[in-house]
Every structure is written in structure tokens, then in C-alpha cells.
Amino acid sequence: MPMSADIELATYRVRKAEIIVLRQRKILLQMTRRGDPTGMAEDLLESYERILSDYRTHLTRLLSKEPPDPF
Numbered sequence: 716m717p718m719s720a721d722i723e724l725a726t727y728r729v730r731k732a733e734i735i736v737l738r739q740r741k742i743l744l745q746m747t748r749r750g751d752p753t754g755m756a757e758d759l760l761e762s763y764e765r766i767l768s769d770y771r772t773h774l775t776r777l778l779s780k781e782p783p784d785p786f
Contacts, residue, residue, distance in 0.1 A: 718780065725774040732767040739763050 743756045 718777070722774070722777050725770065725777050729767070729770045729774050732763065732770050736760070736763045736767050 739756065739760045743753055743760055746753045746756055
């Protein structure tokens with residue numbers, strides 16, 4: 716797979732994970748306002764945030780490896 720395809724996929728994953736984290740934060744806020752137990756929602760948010768961090772790290776590494784554009 717060419718480097719640009721790797722970067723494209725990594726970028727897609729970062730964006731998708733950002734959306735998931737935002738949704739989970741919204742769910743957690745709604746649960747808190749209703750007085751619902753939030754333990755599992757908080758655990759999920761932590762997991763999603765770790766995954767997002769990993770995706771961002773991977774994307775950063777890919778971007779630092781990409782050769783400069785010759786044009």
C-alpha cells in the first residue's frame with residue numbers, strides 16, 4: 716500500500732474516532748444530568764480516548780515518514 720493510502724486511512728480513522736469520542740461525551744453528559752449510573756460510560760469514553768490517541772500517534776508517525784513533494 717503506498718504511503719499516501721496509509722495516511723488517508725489513518726486520517727479517516729482519526730476523524731471517525733473523534734466523532735465517536737464526541738458522541739460518548741454527549742451520552743455521558745446526558746446520563747449525568749439524568750442521574751443515571753455512569754461507570755460503564757466513563758470506562759468506554761476512556762477506551763475511546765486511548766484509541767483516538769493511538770490513531771493520532773500513528774498518523775503523526777506516518778506524516779513524519781512521508782517524503783517531501785518534489786514539486
